[in-house]
Amino acid sequence: MKHARIRYENAVHEAVEHDGALRLADGRVVGFDAVDWLPPLAPTPRPRTILALGLNYADHAKELEFKAPEEPLVFVKGQSALIGHRQKTFRPAGVQFMHYECELAIVIGRTARHVKRDDAYDFIGGYTVANDYAIRDYLENWYRPNLRVKNRDTCTPIGPWLVDAKDVADPMALALRTTVNGQVTQQGNTRDMIFDAPFLIEYFSRFMTLSPGDLILTGTPDGVVDCQPGDEVVTEIEGIGALVNTIAAAA
Template sequence: MKRARIYDRGREVWATLDEADTILRLPDGKVVPVVDAQWLPPIASGAATYALGLNFADHNKELGFAPKLETPLIFMKGANTFVGHEGDSPRPHDGNQMHPECELVAIIGAPARRVPASQGLDYVSGYTVANDYAIREYLENFYRPNARVKNRDATTPLGPWIVAASAVPDPQALAMRTTVNGTVVQNGSTSDMIMGVAELVSYLSHVTTLMPGDMILTGTPQGVHFCNPGDTVICEIETVGRLINHLVPA
């Protein structure tokens, strides 16, 4: 099953998709063609968002870092950062090194506290796609995330929908790809994650209690391509979805 959050008749609603991904059905029975939908980021109200930096060995090598960090690089993101499928993201006038980062997002389905890694996936209810843009000029020590980089309004496209975890039997075996104006700039796999989804659920649950709706952005594979206003960026993850975003001047 796939669930999406859209804007309809002056309200925000959750809808389900048909098997062909062409029709959205609202709780009141109304149907909306996917091509006519006003997409919102599929995030639950009040949910916490945890994000990973340098969690792909190939990307770390690309940036000149050790393949594996001693401890995971985790940061938080505010709800204001997200924008839906087919949305616009502003590129700052001095953000000449702004580049897309395709990421698998795991959504928590049950309260998780001190979960062993062997049970981590039992607490995941679904997955979606994120494009967690980075702006290299704003990073501290080249890679360390901060508010200027990772908490800017509408700079993390999310969606288009949430795919049930049952449809993704192995989240560590998914192809990932990013294109900019049709040119492939990232081509990787979730198999290159340093900490997989189950391990991340376990690690975070030993730090804090994860709650239903909380999201974990799991990191990005290699491929750094600087973008410009007017670019169309598409992030795709096998089985999960195809997320489209448009860069505009800030």
């Protein structure tokens, strides 16, 4: 099932996809264009942990002239970076290179601690699409990115759907694609991850507790290009959804 979280008639609603529209919990059915889309994640009583992978596709590492890492390169993101489908991401004035990153996002479904690889999928609640924008101007070191590269408000659109894990037959064999103003600029497949989903669940849960609602952004393949104000960027993952985002100039 595909779940969404939206704002409609001045209230926040949980919804599911229904015949090309949205069915609210109270039974009403509304069109995609009638709502404001929010990140498709239930609110949590504590700060949500967001873990993000760098250089998790060998072709992207090569694109950036780095060798593939032997251990996950991970950084932590703040929740204020997250926005929903069809929302705007702001490009700061004066920057020279701001690019998208189409990523499969894992949503933890139950508390995970010391999980074995063979059991990892039992702890995944679902999947969504993330577009984790980066500003290369601020980058100090690919292995230790400056906070401004990845933790700015509005820099990580996510959605439109949270797809139940049971409805994704093989998350490690999904096609990824990005278009900018309708032109295909990035293509890849989750099978090309260096560290796959089961590995990551096992790896993180060895030393930290993963809680329901936590996110793991699993990295992007090669093909990133600079995006300018006015550009419409669509990051799409097979079976998960197409996330639409527009770049706007910061005030």
